[in-house]
Amino acid sequence: MESGSSDVMVTAGEYILKEKLGGRMSTVWKAEHRTRGQAVALKQVSLSNLTRTLKISLDCELNFLSSVHHPNIVRLLDVFQAEGCVFLVLEFCAGGDLASYIRLHGSVQEQVARKFMQQLGAGLNVLNSHHIIHRDLKPENILLSSPHSDAVLKIADFGLSRILHPNDHAETVCGSPLYMAPEILQFQQYDAKVDMWSVGVILFELLHGYRPFHGRTNVQILQNVQSCSCLPFSELILPGLHPDCVDMCSRLLSIKPEIRLSVDEFNRHEFLRVRGLGGQGCS
Numbered sequence: 591m592e593s594g595s596s597d598v599m600v601t602a603g604e605y606i607l608k609e610k611l612g613g614r615m616s617t618v619w620k621a622e623h624r625t626r627g628q629a630v631a632l633k634q635v636s637l638s639n640l641t642r643t644l645k646i647s648l649d650c651e652l653n654f655l656s657s658v659h660h661p662n663i664v665r666l667l668d669v670f671q672a673e674g675c676v677f678l679v680l681e682f683c684a685g686g687d688l689a690s691y692i693r694l695h696g697s698v699q700e701q702v703a704r705k706f707m708q709q710l711g712a713g714l715n716v717l718n719s720h721h722i723i724h725r726d727l728k729p730e731n732i733l734l735s736s737p738h739s740d741a742v743l744k745i746a747d748f749g750l751s752r753i754l755h756p757n758d759h760a761e762t763v764c765g766s767p768l769y770m771a772p773e774i775l776q777f778q779q780y781d782a783k784v785d786m787w788s789v790g791v792i793l794f795e796l797l798h799g800y801r802p803f804h805g806r807t808n809v810q811i812l813q814n815v816q817s818c819s820c821l822p823f824s825e826l827i828l829p830g831l832h833p834d835c836v837d838m839c840s841r842l843l844s845i846k847p848e849i850r851l852s853v854d855e856f857n858r859h860e861f862l863r864v865r866g867l868g869g870q871g872c873s
Contacts, residue, residue, distance in 0.1 A: 602677055603670045605632055612730075615644065615749055620682060630667060633678040635749075637671075643762060644749070648676070651748035654722050662713030664733060664746040685734025685741045688792070692729055696799035697827065700835055703796040704862060707838075709743040710789060711857045717745070718782065718853040723760070725750040727788035728769040729795065754782060767808050768801050772845050775812040783847040786856060790842025797831065798824055802843065815845065834861035 600607045605621040611631065612618055621632040635648060655666035655678075668679035685691070688706070692698075698706075710732070717724060724731075726747065735742040750764045759779035771787035773780045794802045802822055805811035821840055828836070838861040844850040851859065 602632060602634070602675075603672055605630065605677075605679070607632065615639070629682040629684075631664075631680040631682045633680060635676045635678070637674050637676060647748070647750055647752055650722065650751050650753055652678070654717075654720055654748060654751065658716055658720070660713065660716050661742055662709050662744055663716055664744045680746070681744075683733035683735050683744060683746075685737045687730050687746075688732040688734065688743070689729035691734060692795060692799060698796050700797070700831060703793060703835070706743055706796060707789075707793060708862050710745070710792075711853070711862060713743070713745040714785065714789070714853050715857060717751075717785075721753050721755050722748070722751050723754045723782045724748060724785050724788075725752070725760075726765045726769075727785050727792065728766050729792060730766075732792070767805075767811050768803070770808075770811075771847070772812060772815050773847055775808050775815075781847065783850045783852065786842055786850050786852065789856070790839055790850075793839050793842065794821070797835070797839070798827060832861065834859070837861070 601624070602619075602621070604624050606624060607619045607621050609620040610617065611620055613633070616636075617634045619632040619634065621630050622628065623630065640648065652666070652669060655663070656669075659665060664683070665681040666678060667681060670677050670679070724745065726749070727745070731745070731747040733744045733746045735744060752760065752762075754760055759781055761777075761779050763774055763777060765774060765784075765788075767775070769788040769791045771780060771784035774784055791801055791803075803811055803814045803818070805814050821843055823831070823836065823839075838851070838856070838859050841849070841851045841859075842856070856862075
């Protein structure tokens with residue numbers, strides 16, 4: 591990366607870095623094309639920090655994103671290398687992420703949660719058709735195209751993703767503990783159903799403004815999951831929820847993967863078909 595001496599302009603390739611947006615294993619910047627002025631998100635991955643597993647995930651991310659163009663999957667615009675880093679040029683989503691949305695709005699109305707779930711389901715269907723498991727679905731990795739009520743939800747950050755064919759299993763422990771399926775927390779082999787557990791946590795969080803299970807360590811989180819005989823729906827919120835909404839959330843957050851909803855079952859669930867319960871706005 592280069593920096594100018596007068597205005598401390600930092601650049602990478604054809605892009606001017608404007609603002610650091612975040613990142614853990616990689617760094618994400620808001621950037622602008624030098625000549626076109628196009629706003630993009632620039633994901634910077636240091637090649638020296640790539641383990642074998644992370645290299646496989648990066649290859650998976652690049653192959654998948656370069657092969658799809660879907661409104662509910664963040665779009666890959668370009669890829670280039672500079673100074674020992676790979677840069678993924680991604681569409682910029684002006685609405686920020688779903689985590690910021692939840693912090694701003696708290697719990698949302700059921701029809702808003704439904705709209706988000708419908709869009710998330712459409713994106714997951716694309717992953718499923720490519721045999722991709724995300725392994726780090728959480729509000730921070732779900733972006734909104736704009737800050738307006740008609741915002742489009744987009745699944746992002748495939749840095750832990752991998753290809754997993756039907757009847758195959760993975761065993762790498764990865765993801766974010768509060769959204770991690772219990773089979774991963776127990777160091778068991780797992781399949782694509784781990785993403786559906788994460789979707790259940792996200793749905794619960796949208797409805798309540800907070801996550802269903804807590805803990806300072808992975809062990810505490812797992813203990814809290816296993817000790818719950820039923821989901822901790824708020825008594826203030828539960829009476830106002832449609833039974834189909836409660837059923838979907840409960841079946842997504844089933845400890846047993848064989849009972850948990852699959853992507854296909856999720857997209858066919860009656861909750862996503864319910865109509866006439868209010869507007870479809872996201873505000």
